[in-house]
Amino acid sequence: MKEPATNGELRDLPLAKAPDSIWTSIEASLDAPLAGRRPGPLSALRWGIAAAALIAVGAGAWYATRPPKAAWDVVRVDGALTERGKIAVGEWLQTDGSSRARISVGDIGTIEVAPNTRVRMVASRPGEQRLRLARGEISASVSAPPRLFFVDTPASTAVDLGCAYTMKADEDGNGLLRVTLGWVSLEWAGREALVPAGASCRTRPKIGPGTPYFDDAPQGLEDALGSFDFGGGGADALDIVLAEARVRDTLTLWHLLSRVEGAGRQRVYNRMVELVPLPKGVAPEKALQLDPETMKLWREELAWKW
Protein backbone atom coordinates (compact mmCIF):
# COMPACT_ATOMS: atom_id res chain seq x y z
CA MET A 1 0.00 0.00 0.00
CA LYS A 2 1.40 3.37 -1.00
CA GLU A 3 0.35 4.99 2.23
CA PRO A 4 2.92 7.81 2.51
CA ALA A 5 1.60 9.43 -0.65
CA THR A 6 -1.59 10.49 1.05
CA ASN A 7 -0.88 9.85 4.71
CA GLY A 8 1.16 12.99 5.26
CA GLU A 9 -1.29 15.19 3.42
CA LEU A 10 -4.16 13.86 5.47
CA ARG A 11 -2.33 14.49 8.70
CA ASP A 12 -1.85 18.11 7.63
CA LEU A 13 -5.57 18.75 7.30
CA PRO A 14 -6.69 21.41 9.74
CA LEU A 15 -9.38 20.77 12.32
CA ALA A 16 -12.39 22.99 11.74
CA LYS A 17 -13.54 25.01 14.72
CA ALA A 18 -17.05 24.18 15.85
CA PRO A 19 -19.20 27.35 15.90
CA ASP A 20 -20.13 28.63 19.35
CA SER A 21 -23.76 28.49 18.32
CA ILE A 22 -23.76 24.70 18.68
CA TRP A 23 -23.23 24.79 22.43
CA THR A 24 -25.75 27.61 22.70
CA SER A 25 -28.31 25.40 20.95
CA ILE A 26 -27.44 22.45 23.16
CA GLU A 27 -27.91 24.55 26.30
CA ALA A 28 -31.17 25.90 24.95
CA SER A 29 -32.39 22.35 24.43
CA LEU A 30 -31.38 21.38 27.95
CA ASP A 31 -32.95 24.51 29.47
CA ALA A 32 -36.06 24.60 27.31
CA PRO A 33 -38.55 23.19 29.85
CA LEU A 34 -37.46 25.66 32.54
CA ALA A 35 -37.68 28.58 30.15
CA GLY A 36 -41.12 27.52 29.03
CA ARG A 37 -40.18 27.48 25.38
CA ARG A 38 -42.32 25.91 22.74
CA PRO A 39 -41.33 22.37 21.87
CA GLY A 40 -38.77 22.15 19.06
CA PRO A 41 -37.21 19.16 17.36
CA LEU A 42 -36.53 17.61 20.75
CA SER A 43 -40.05 18.23 21.97
CA ALA A 44 -40.60 14.71 23.24
CA LEU A 45 -37.58 14.92 25.49
CA ARG A 46 -38.48 18.40 26.68
CA TRP A 47 -42.00 17.25 27.46
CA GLY A 48 -40.56 14.38 29.44
CA ILE A 49 -38.33 16.67 31.47
CA ALA A 50 -41.18 19.14 32.03
CA ALA A 51 -43.46 16.37 33.17
CA ALA A 52 -40.81 15.09 35.55
CA ALA A 53 -40.35 18.55 37.07
CA LEU A 54 -44.08 19.11 37.50
CA ILE A 55 -44.60 15.72 39.01
CA ALA A 56 -41.72 16.24 41.41
CA VAL A 57 -43.36 19.42 42.75
CA GLY A 58 -47.04 18.61 42.49
CA ALA A 59 -47.14 14.98 43.46
CA GLY A 60 -44.67 14.99 46.33
CA ALA A 61 -47.15 13.80 48.94
CA TRP A 62 -48.35 10.96 46.76
CA TYR A 63 -44.75 10.08 46.11
CA ALA A 64 -43.89 9.93 49.81
CA THR A 65 -46.65 7.49 50.65
CA ARG A 66 -45.65 5.00 47.97
CA PRO A 67 -42.98 2.36 48.44
CA PRO A 68 -39.87 3.15 46.40
CA LYS A 69 -40.44 1.66 42.96
CA ALA A 70 -38.92 2.37 39.57
CA ALA A 71 -41.32 4.47 37.52
CA TRP A 72 -41.48 6.40 34.27
CA ASP A 73 -43.21 9.75 33.86
CA VAL A 74 -46.34 9.80 31.77
CA VAL A 75 -48.24 12.63 30.14
CA ARG A 76 -51.66 11.49 28.94
CA VAL A 77 -53.66 13.60 26.53
CA ASP A 78 -57.39 13.03 26.11
CA GLY A 79 -58.81 15.63 23.77
CA ALA A 80 -58.03 18.95 25.41
CA LEU A 81 -57.34 17.39 28.82
CA THR A 82 -53.79 16.65 29.92
CA GLU A 83 -53.10 14.37 32.84
CA ARG A 84 -49.68 13.77 34.34
CA GLY A 85 -48.61 10.75 36.34
CA LYS A 86 -46.28 7.80 36.50
CA ILE A 87 -46.20 4.21 35.43
CA ALA A 88 -44.36 1.77 37.71
CA VAL A 89 -42.93 -1.67 37.09
CA GLY A 90 -45.76 -4.13 36.59
CA GLU A 91 -48.37 -1.48 35.87
CA TRP A 92 -50.39 -1.16 32.68
CA LEU A 93 -51.19 1.95 30.69
CA GLN A 94 -54.10 1.87 28.27
CA THR A 95 -55.31 4.53 25.87
CA ASP A 96 -58.78 4.56 24.31
CA GLY A 97 -59.79 5.66 20.86
CA SER A 98 -59.46 9.35 21.66
CA SER A 99 -56.44 9.51 23.95
CA ARG A 100 -52.68 9.37 23.56
CA ALA A 101 -49.81 9.29 26.04
CA ARG A 102 -46.17 10.15 26.17
CA ILE A 103 -43.85 8.15 28.44
CA SER A 104 -40.41 9.41 29.42
CA VAL A 105 -38.11 6.43 29.83
CA GLY A 106 -35.78 7.81 32.45
CA ASP A 107 -33.49 10.16 30.60
CA ILE A 108 -32.78 7.92 27.65
CA GLY A 109 -35.80 8.60 25.47
CA THR A 110 -39.53 8.82 25.00
CA ILE A 111 -42.35 6.60 23.88
CA GLU A 112 -45.44 7.97 22.19
CA VAL A 113 -48.42 5.74 22.88
CA ALA A 114 -51.07 5.88 20.13
CA PRO A 115 -54.85 5.56 20.71
CA ASN A 116 -56.24 2.08 21.49
CA THR A 117 -52.92 0.86 22.84
CA ARG A 118 -52.11 -1.21 25.91
CA VAL A 119 -48.57 -1.25 27.34
CA ARG A 120 -46.98 -2.49 30.54
CA MET A 121 -43.76 -1.38 32.20
CA VAL A 122 -41.73 -4.54 32.71
CA ALA A 123 -38.35 -3.38 34.02
CA SER A 124 -36.41 -0.22 34.79
CA ARG A 125 -32.93 -0.78 36.10
CA PRO A 126 -29.36 -0.03 35.05
CA GLY A 127 -28.73 -2.02 31.92
CA GLU A 128 -32.36 -2.76 31.14
CA GLN A 129 -35.40 -0.62 30.38
CA ARG A 130 -38.22 -2.86 29.17
CA LEU A 131 -41.77 -2.27 28.01
CA ARG A 132 -44.42 -4.74 26.88
CA LEU A 133 -46.69 -3.78 23.99
CA ALA A 134 -49.77 -5.96 24.28
CA ARG A 135 -51.64 -4.28 21.44
CA GLY A 136 -51.77 -0.99 19.56
CA GLU A 137 -48.91 1.20 18.45
CA ILE A 138 -45.96 2.98 20.01
CA SER A 139 -43.25 5.24 18.62
CA ALA A 140 -39.95 5.10 20.46
CA SER A 141 -37.05 7.53 20.26
CA VAL A 142 -34.05 6.38 22.24
CA SER A 143 -30.59 7.86 22.69
CA ALA A 144 -29.16 5.23 25.05
CA PRO A 145 -26.20 2.98 24.26
CA PRO A 146 -27.28 -0.08 22.22
CA ARG A 147 -29.10 -3.03 23.82
CA LEU A 148 -30.46 -1.17 26.78
CA PHE A 149 -34.06 -0.51 25.76
CA PHE A 150 -36.40 -3.39 24.86
CA VAL A 151 -39.99 -3.62 23.70
CA ASP A 152 -41.59 -7.05 24.09
CA THR A 153 -44.53 -7.87 21.87
CA PRO A 154 -46.55 -11.10 21.65
CA ALA A 155 -44.44 -12.14 18.66
CA SER A 156 -40.91 -10.84 19.33
CA THR A 157 -38.70 -8.36 21.15
CA ALA A 158 -37.48 -5.12 19.57
CA VAL A 159 -33.96 -4.40 20.79
CA ASP A 160 -32.85 -0.80 20.42
CA LEU A 161 -29.46 -0.33 18.79
CA GLY A 162 -29.61 3.48 18.97
CA CYS A 163 -32.63 4.58 17.00
CA ALA A 164 -36.21 5.72 16.48
CA TYR A 165 -39.01 3.43 15.36
CA THR A 166 -42.68 2.54 15.51
CA MET A 167 -43.96 -0.84 16.64
CA LYS A 168 -47.49 -2.10 16.12
CA ALA A 169 -49.23 -5.17 17.48
CA ASP A 170 -52.77 -6.21 16.60
CA GLU A 171 -55.27 -8.19 18.67
CA ASP A 172 -53.84 -11.49 17.39
CA GLY A 173 -50.31 -10.50 18.34
CA ASN A 174 -49.15 -9.88 14.77
CA GLY A 175 -46.62 -7.07 14.71
CA LEU A 176 -45.01 -4.58 12.37
CA LEU A 177 -41.76 -2.73 13.08
CA ARG A 178 -40.87 0.36 11.06
CA VAL A 179 -37.47 1.99 11.71
CA THR A 180 -36.95 5.69 11.05
CA LEU A 181 -33.46 6.21 12.49
CA GLY A 182 -30.54 3.90 13.27
CA TRP A 183 -31.04 0.15 13.67
CA VAL A 184 -33.35 -2.18 15.57
CA SER A 185 -32.85 -5.88 16.14
CA LEU A 186 -36.09 -7.87 16.18
CA GLU A 187 -35.60 -11.15 18.03
CA TRP A 188 -37.54 -14.25 19.03
CA ALA A 189 -36.26 -17.68 20.07
CA GLY A 190 -32.91 -17.36 18.32
CA ARG A 191 -34.41 -15.88 15.16
CA GLU A 192 -33.23 -12.35 14.44
CA ALA A 193 -33.89 -9.60 11.91
CA LEU A 194 -31.64 -6.54 11.74
CA VAL A 195 -33.72 -3.63 10.52
CA PRO A 196 -32.10 -0.34 9.42
CA ALA A 197 -33.68 3.08 8.99
CA GLY A 198 -36.17 3.14 6.13
CA ALA A 199 -37.02 -0.54 6.49
CA SER A 200 -39.80 -2.56 8.12
CA CYS A 201 -40.28 -6.08 9.41
CA ARG A 202 -43.41 -8.07 10.20
CA THR A 203 -43.57 -10.51 13.06
CA ARG A 204 -45.99 -13.28 14.01
CA PRO A 205 -46.63 -15.18 17.26
CA LYS A 206 -44.83 -18.54 17.47
CA ILE A 207 -42.89 -17.75 14.29
CA GLY A 208 -41.03 -14.59 15.23
CA PRO A 209 -39.67 -11.89 12.95
CA GLY A 210 -40.14 -12.25 9.21
CA THR A 211 -37.68 -10.94 6.66
CA PRO A 212 -37.01 -7.18 6.72
CA TYR A 213 -37.64 -5.10 3.61
CA PHE A 214 -37.21 -1.48 2.64
CA ASP A 215 -40.36 0.62 2.70
CA ASP A 216 -39.72 1.65 -0.91
CA ALA A 217 -39.35 -1.95 -2.09
CA PRO A 218 -41.56 -3.03 -5.01
CA GLN A 219 -45.05 -3.98 -3.85
CA GLY A 220 -44.67 -7.37 -5.49
CA LEU A 221 -41.59 -8.11 -3.39
CA GLU A 222 -43.30 -7.03 -0.19
CA ASP A 223 -46.38 -9.14 -0.88
CA ALA A 224 -44.37 -12.19 -1.89
CA LEU A 225 -42.22 -11.84 1.20
CA GLY A 226 -45.31 -11.88 3.41
CA SER A 227 -46.44 -15.02 1.66
CA PHE A 228 -43.01 -16.61 1.98
CA ASP A 229 -42.56 -15.75 5.65
CA PHE A 230 -46.02 -16.50 6.97
CA GLY A 231 -48.27 -17.83 4.21
CA GLY A 232 -46.49 -20.97 3.05
CA GLY A 233 -45.64 -19.29 -0.25
CA GLY A 234 -42.53 -21.43 -0.68
CA ALA A 235 -40.60 -21.50 -3.94
CA ASP A 236 -43.20 -19.52 -5.88
CA ALA A 237 -43.01 -16.61 -3.46
CA LEU A 238 -39.23 -16.83 -3.43
CA ASP A 239 -39.19 -16.60 -7.24
CA ILE A 240 -41.04 -13.29 -7.07
CA VAL A 241 -38.81 -11.89 -4.33
CA LEU A 242 -35.68 -12.72 -6.32
CA ALA A 243 -37.07 -11.34 -9.55
CA GLU A 244 -38.21 -8.08 -7.99
CA ALA A 245 -35.15 -7.44 -5.81
CA ARG A 246 -33.08 -4.30 -6.41
CA VAL A 247 -29.54 -3.58 -5.16
CA ARG A 248 -30.95 -2.15 -1.94
CA ASP A 249 -33.04 -5.25 -1.39
CA THR A 250 -29.91 -7.24 -0.68
CA LEU A 251 -31.00 -6.41 2.88
CA THR A 252 -33.90 -8.79 2.33
CA LEU A 253 -31.84 -11.36 0.44
CA TRP A 254 -29.08 -11.41 3.07
CA HIS A 255 -31.67 -12.39 5.67
CA LEU A 256 -33.31 -14.89 3.33
CA LEU A 257 -30.05 -16.69 2.75
CA SER A 258 -30.15 -18.22 6.22
CA ARG A 259 -33.87 -18.98 5.98
CA VAL A 260 -33.73 -21.23 2.93
CA GLU A 261 -31.72 -24.35 2.27
CA GLY A 262 -30.22 -26.33 -0.61
CA ALA A 263 -31.06 -25.12 -4.08
CA GLY A 264 -33.08 -22.23 -2.70
CA ARG A 265 -30.07 -20.86 -0.85
CA GLN A 266 -27.93 -21.16 -3.96
CA ARG A 267 -30.53 -19.17 -5.93
CA VAL A 268 -30.64 -16.43 -3.31
CA TYR A 269 -26.85 -16.30 -3.32
CA ASN A 270 -26.73 -16.10 -7.13
CA ARG A 271 -29.17 -13.22 -7.17
CA MET A 272 -27.23 -11.38 -4.49
CA VAL A 273 -23.93 -11.53 -6.34
CA GLU A 274 -25.74 -10.57 -9.52
CA LEU A 275 -26.96 -7.39 -7.82
CA VAL A 276 -23.77 -6.62 -5.88
CA PRO A 277 -20.49 -8.41 -6.67
CA LEU A 278 -19.18 -10.46 -3.79
CA PRO A 279 -16.86 -8.25 -1.72
CA LYS A 280 -13.25 -9.11 -1.15
CA GLY A 281 -12.87 -11.46 1.80
CA VAL A 282 -16.24 -13.18 1.38
CA ALA A 283 -15.69 -16.71 0.14
CA PRO A 284 -18.67 -18.19 -1.78
CA GLU A 285 -18.50 -21.58 -0.07
CA LYS A 286 -18.36 -20.00 3.38
CA ALA A 287 -21.26 -17.73 2.56
CA LEU A 288 -23.34 -20.70 1.44
CA GLN A 289 -22.41 -22.51 4.65
CA LEU A 290 -23.58 -19.41 6.60
CA ASP A 291 -20.24 -19.08 8.33
CA PRO A 292 -20.97 -16.40 10.99
CA GLU A 293 -17.85 -14.29 10.38
CA THR A 294 -18.36 -14.40 6.61
CA MET A 295 -22.02 -13.45 6.93
CA LYS A 296 -21.12 -10.58 9.21
CA LEU A 297 -18.46 -9.26 6.86
CA TRP A 298 -20.82 -9.57 3.90
CA ARG A 299 -23.58 -7.69 5.74
CA GLU A 300 -21.16 -4.94 6.72
CA GLU A 301 -20.18 -4.47 3.10
CA LEU A 302 -23.72 -4.66 1.77
CA ALA A 303 -24.95 -2.21 4.42
CA TRP A 304 -23.25 0.61 2.55
CA LYS A 305 -25.80 0.06 -0.22
CA TRP A 306 -28.72 0.12 2.22
Next chain:
Amino acid sequence: MVTDLSDREISADIVESCRRGDRDAFRALYEAYKDKVYSIALYFFHGDESAASDMTQQVFLKLIHGIAQFRGEAGFSTWLYRLVVNACMDGARRAKPRQLASAAAVDALAGPGSQEHDFAREQTARSVRAALSALPVKFRLPMLLRYFEELSYGEMAAAMNCSMGTVASRLNRGHKMLARKLESLR
Protein backbone atom coordinates in the same frame (compact mmCIF):
# COMPACT_ATOMS: atom_id res chain seq x y z
CA MET B 1 -3.43 18.81 11.73
CA VAL B 2 -2.22 19.09 15.31
CA THR B 3 -3.59 16.48 17.62
CA ASP B 4 -2.69 16.47 21.28
CA LEU B 5 -3.03 12.87 22.34
CA SER B 6 -3.24 13.88 25.97
CA ASP B 7 -6.62 15.46 25.44
CA ARG B 8 -8.04 12.59 23.43
CA GLU B 9 -9.40 10.64 26.32
CA ILE B 10 -11.64 12.50 28.66
CA SER B 11 -11.10 11.63 32.30
CA ALA B 12 -13.31 9.17 34.10
CA ASP B 13 -14.07 11.90 36.64
CA ILE B 14 -15.66 14.08 34.00
CA VAL B 15 -17.73 11.21 32.65
CA GLU B 16 -18.84 10.42 36.20
CA SER B 17 -19.77 14.06 36.81
CA CYS B 18 -21.76 14.07 33.57
CA ARG B 19 -23.62 11.01 34.76
CA ARG B 20 -24.66 13.02 37.81
CA GLY B 21 -25.95 15.80 35.54
CA ASP B 22 -23.15 18.32 36.15
CA ARG B 23 -23.53 21.00 33.46
CA ASP B 24 -19.89 22.12 33.76
CA ALA B 25 -18.78 18.57 33.13
CA PHE B 26 -20.98 18.42 30.05
CA ARG B 27 -19.31 21.57 28.84
CA ALA B 28 -15.85 20.11 29.48
CA LEU B 29 -16.82 17.00 27.58
CA TYR B 30 -18.14 19.09 24.72
CA GLU B 31 -15.02 21.25 24.60
CA ALA B 32 -12.79 18.18 24.49
CA TYR B 33 -14.46 16.66 21.46
CA LYS B 34 -16.43 19.38 19.66
CA ASP B 35 -13.88 20.33 17.01
CA LYS B 36 -13.11 16.73 16.14
CA VAL B 37 -16.76 15.77 15.84
CA TYR B 38 -17.56 18.93 13.92
CA SER B 39 -14.60 18.42 11.55
CA ILE B 40 -15.66 14.88 10.75
CA ALA B 41 -19.19 16.12 10.07
CA LEU B 42 -17.96 19.01 7.96
CA TYR B 43 -15.79 16.84 5.73
CA PHE B 44 -18.39 14.11 5.67
CA PHE B 45 -21.15 16.47 4.57
CA HIS B 46 -19.07 18.07 1.81
CA GLY B 47 -18.36 21.28 3.70
CA ASP B 48 -22.02 21.93 4.55
CA GLU B 49 -21.65 23.93 7.79
CA SER B 50 -25.33 23.79 8.59
CA ALA B 51 -25.49 19.99 8.29
CA ALA B 52 -22.26 19.68 10.29
CA SER B 53 -23.60 21.89 13.07
CA ASP B 54 -26.88 19.97 13.23
CA MET B 55 -25.08 16.66 13.38
CA THR B 56 -22.67 17.84 16.07
CA GLN B 57 -25.56 19.13 18.17
CA GLN B 58 -27.47 15.89 17.67
CA VAL B 59 -24.49 13.77 18.69
CA PHE B 60 -23.80 15.72 21.89
CA LEU B 61 -27.45 15.83 22.91
CA LYS B 62 -27.66 12.06 22.52
CA LEU B 63 -24.48 11.76 24.50
CA ILE B 64 -25.72 13.99 27.31
CA HIS B 65 -29.07 12.27 27.54
CA GLY B 66 -27.62 8.80 27.36
CA ILE B 67 -24.58 9.20 29.57
CA ALA B 68 -26.42 8.28 32.76
CA GLN B 69 -26.77 4.81 31.25
CA PHE B 70 -23.15 4.60 30.16
CA ARG B 71 -21.64 1.76 32.12
CA GLY B 72 -18.08 2.04 30.95
CA GLU B 73 -17.52 -1.52 29.80
CA ALA B 74 -16.84 -0.10 26.36
CA GLY B 75 -14.60 2.93 25.98
CA PHE B 76 -16.26 6.31 26.16
CA SER B 77 -14.79 7.43 22.87
CA THR B 78 -15.98 4.21 21.24
CA TRP B 79 -19.53 5.09 22.20
CA LEU B 80 -19.07 8.70 21.12
CA TYR B 81 -17.75 7.73 17.71
CA ARG B 82 -20.46 5.14 17.28
CA LEU B 83 -22.93 7.99 17.70
CA VAL B 84 -20.93 9.99 15.15
CA VAL B 85 -20.90 7.09 12.68
CA ASN B 86 -24.64 6.52 13.09
CA ALA B 87 -25.37 10.21 12.61
CA CYS B 88 -23.18 10.34 9.49
CA MET B 89 -24.80 7.25 8.01
CA ASP B 90 -28.30 8.50 8.73
CA GLY B 91 -27.39 11.84 7.20
CA ALA B 92 -25.97 10.12 4.13
CA ARG B 93 -29.12 8.06 3.68
CA ARG B 94 -31.28 11.16 3.81
CA ALA B 95 -29.05 13.02 1.36
CA LYS B 96 -28.41 10.22 -1.13
CA PRO B 97 -29.01 12.20 -4.33
CA ARG B 98 -26.15 14.56 -3.52
CA GLN B 99 -23.12 12.41 -4.10
CA LEU B 100 -20.47 14.85 -5.20
CA ALA B 101 -18.70 17.43 -3.15
CA SER B 102 -19.45 21.05 -3.77
CA ALA B 103 -16.11 22.49 -4.76
CA ALA B 104 -16.88 25.89 -3.30
CA ALA B 105 -18.05 24.45 0.00
CA VAL B 106 -15.06 22.19 0.32
CA ASP B 107 -12.67 25.02 -0.52
CA ALA B 108 -14.24 27.04 2.24
CA LEU B 109 -12.99 24.48 4.74
CA ALA B 110 -9.56 26.12 4.63
CA GLY B 111 -11.20 29.16 6.20
CA PRO B 112 -9.60 32.26 7.61
CA GLY B 113 -8.51 30.35 10.71
CA SER B 114 -6.21 28.11 8.68
CA GLN B 115 -2.52 28.34 9.44
CA GLU B 116 -1.48 27.33 5.95
CA HIS B 117 0.42 30.39 4.83
CA ASP B 118 2.36 28.73 2.13
CA PHE B 119 0.47 28.96 -1.14
CA ALA B 120 1.63 25.64 -2.54
CA ARG B 121 0.78 23.87 0.67
CA GLU B 122 -2.62 25.46 0.73
CA GLN B 123 -3.27 24.29 -2.79
CA THR B 124 -2.33 20.76 -1.80
CA ALA B 125 -4.56 20.86 1.26
CA ARG B 126 -7.43 22.14 -0.85
CA SER B 127 -6.98 19.25 -3.27
CA VAL B 128 -6.88 16.75 -0.42
CA ARG B 129 -10.04 18.15 1.11
CA ALA B 130 -11.87 18.02 -2.21
CA ALA B 131 -10.70 14.48 -2.92
CA LEU B 132 -11.55 13.31 0.58
CA SER B 133 -15.04 14.75 0.46
CA ALA B 134 -15.65 13.06 -2.88
CA LEU B 135 -14.78 9.56 -1.64
CA PRO B 136 -17.69 7.12 -1.33
CA VAL B 137 -19.12 7.06 2.19
CA LYS B 138 -17.72 3.65 3.08
CA PHE B 139 -14.17 4.88 2.49
CA ARG B 140 -14.62 8.49 3.59
CA LEU B 141 -15.82 7.67 7.09
CA PRO B 142 -12.89 5.46 8.17
CA MET B 143 -10.42 7.94 6.68
CA LEU B 144 -11.95 10.76 8.72
CA LEU B 145 -11.98 8.70 11.90
CA ARG B 146 -8.40 7.72 11.32
CA TYR B 147 -6.97 11.13 10.51
CA PHE B 148 -9.01 13.46 12.65
CA GLU B 149 -9.28 11.20 15.66
CA GLU B 150 -6.27 8.95 15.24
CA LEU B 151 -8.42 6.05 16.34
CA SER B 152 -6.80 2.65 16.38
CA TYR B 153 -8.11 -0.06 14.08
CA GLY B 154 -9.79 -1.66 17.07
CA GLU B 155 -11.50 1.58 18.09
CA MET B 156 -12.63 2.20 14.55
CA ALA B 157 -13.95 -1.34 14.23
CA ALA B 158 -15.95 -0.89 17.44
CA ALA B 159 -17.30 2.50 16.37
CA MET B 160 -18.25 1.27 12.91
CA ASN B 161 -19.50 -2.10 14.14
CA CYS B 162 -17.28 -4.03 11.76
CA SER B 163 -14.14 -6.14 11.90
CA MET B 164 -10.59 -4.77 12.05
CA GLY B 165 -9.96 -6.51 8.73
CA THR B 166 -12.75 -4.51 7.18
CA VAL B 167 -11.31 -1.30 8.62
CA ALA B 168 -7.86 -2.09 7.24
CA SER B 169 -9.28 -2.98 3.86
CA ARG B 170 -11.33 0.22 3.62
CA LEU B 171 -8.41 2.40 4.66
CA ASN B 172 -6.18 0.70 2.15
CA ARG B 173 -8.64 1.16 -0.68
CA GLY B 174 -9.49 4.66 0.52
CA HIS B 175 -5.85 5.69 0.30
CA LYS B 176 -5.58 4.29 -3.20
CA MET B 177 -8.72 6.05 -4.35
CA LEU B 178 -7.56 9.26 -2.72
CA ALA B 179 -4.20 9.05 -4.47
CA ARG B 180 -5.94 8.55 -7.84
CA LYS B 181 -8.28 11.47 -7.20
CA LEU B 182 -5.38 13.69 -6.20
CA GLU B 183 -3.57 12.84 -9.40
CA SER B 184 -6.56 13.98 -11.41
CA LEU B 185 -7.00 17.15 -9.36
CA ARG B 186 -3.40 18.31 -9.62
